[in-house]
Amino acid sequence: MQENFSLKPFNTFSVEAKAKYFTEVTCVEELKEVLHFANSNTPKLPILFLGGGSNILFTQDFDGLAIKLNLQGISEESINENEVLVTAKAGENWHNFVIHCLKKNYGGLENLSLIPGNVGTSPMQNIGAYGTEIKDVFVSCKVLDLENSELKTFNLEECRFGYRDSIFKQEGKGKYVILEVTFKLTTKNHHIKTEYGAIQSELENLGINDNVTIQDVSKAVINIRQSKLPDPKETGNAGSFFKNPTIPLAQFEILKEKFNNIPGYPNGEVVKVPAGWLIEQSGWKGKQIGNVASHKLQALVLINATGNATGKEIFDFSTAVINSIKEKYGIELEREVNII
Numbered sequence: 001m002q003e004n005f006s007l008k009p010f011n012t013f014s015v016e017a018k019a020k021y022f023t024e025v026t027c028v029e030e031l032k033e034v035l036h037f038a039n040s041n042t043p044k045l046p047i048l049f050l051g052g053g054s055n056i057l058f059t060q061d062f063d064g065l066a067i068k069l070n071l072q073g074i075s076e077e078s079i080n081e082n083e084v085l086v087t088a089k090a091g092e093n094w095h096n097f098v099i100h101c102l103k104k105n106y107g108g109l110e111n112l113s114l115i116p117g118n119v120g121t122s123p124m125q126n127i128g129a130y131g132t133e134i135k136d137v138f139v140s141c142k143v144l145d146l147e148n149s150e151l152k153t154f155n156l157e158e159c160r161f162g163y164r165d166s167i168f169k170q171e172g173k174g175k176y177v178i179l180e181v182t183f184k185l186t187t188k189n190h191h192i193k194t195e196y197g198a199i200q201s202e203l204e205n206l207g208i209n210d211n212v213t214i215q216d217v218s219k220a221v222i223n224i225r226q227s228k229l230p231d232p233k234e235t236g237n238a239g240s241f242f243k244n245p246t247i248p249l250a251q252f253e254i255l256k257e258k259f260n261n262i263p264g265y266p267n268g269e270v271v272k273v274p275a276g277w278l279i280e281q282s283g284w285k286g287k288q289i290g291n292v293a294s295h296k297l298q299a300l301v302l303i304n305a306t307g308n309a310t311g312k313e314i315f316d317f318s319t320a321v322i323n324s325i326k327e328k329y330g331i332e333l334e335r336e337v338n339i340i
């Protein structure tokens, strides 16, 4: 247990924030012990769980106990000759887990290659990229109920996954800590998804035209991500800062009259509009204010441009973006990143 501990190395924005207490746990028993410590303090200490710190923005110090989850281990159970259940503990690095599965030729996670963070966080916002979300292969997750310290399992339906959303960001927020996640993956006859984004053209660049494998898809996704997203090791960021907004079809049609090139993906009576387009069209792409900027290749990604930004500065920048989009398009952007 460390006191007055700097969380700068534990968030990919690389902003300074101190935790009153900090500790790392490697098993459920240790976790229960430190939770007991927090609960027996008067008053009870607020708790913050940390995975890879790649979806979090500290705007102030954390006056409680920050717990870095380092539970490790991967296990598997065969279902039939085509499918396998693979379970990974919360502290496993997501990308390493994807690579582990690809080495065993287990399919289903390849489009989610190179997403930062840990396995235990993946259900929080139903991580997604290149036409796949974890809900597509998710079976269940084991959690610890923070109220009664009991173990509980959430199945697919109970997680209520949505776009960058789950029960753990809604009514389950702050109530559970995810300990491990189980996925159902294919062992053969993999469902190859190349139609999304630039996967197809990247495969062509790589000289791969037929018999595309899950390993090829992963390679293409890695190349695309490396070419357009800033590496948090070099430039602090948390990936997409905002969600793509969903607006009523009627509102979209009115906007289309004024901004005839506005892109939209209709789904029944609503339309999803790419937040990156709105931000770019409002002049924010590559724009820097003080230590913060919108990334020059990907407007949706806010960056700690100088390495000296405070969380408050990044938050204020995001508020300025939200206000300007609201004024121009009447659309209110929602932050994807968890604000502390």
Ligand SMILES: Cc1cc2nc3c(=O)[nH]c(=O)nc-3n(C[C@H](O)[C@H](O)[C@H](O)COP(=O)(O)OP(=O)(O)OC[C@H]3O[C@@H](n4cnc5c(N)ncnc54)[C@H](O)[C@@H]3O)c2cc1C
Binding pocket: 012, 048, 049, 050, 051, 052, 053, 054, 055, 056, 069, 090, 115, 116, 117, 118, 119, 120, 121, 122, 124, 125, 126, 127, 128, 129, 176, 177, 178, 179, 229, 230, 231, 232, 237, 238, 239, 240, 338
């Ligand atoms: C360069 C870059 C690219 C990205 N691209 C994508 C992308 O393509 N798709 C996508 O979906 N996301 C993307 N992200 C966002 C991020 O990688 C994911 O949201 C990831 O799942 C966050 O994991 P983490 O372990 O780093 O979470 P953290 O930042 O450590 O935690 C996020 C939140 O979850 C809570 N939490 C963490 N672990 C647990 C747990 N075990 N139980 C309960 N609560 C917990 C934390 O308290 C916090 O509120 C990107 C981020 C970066 C930096």
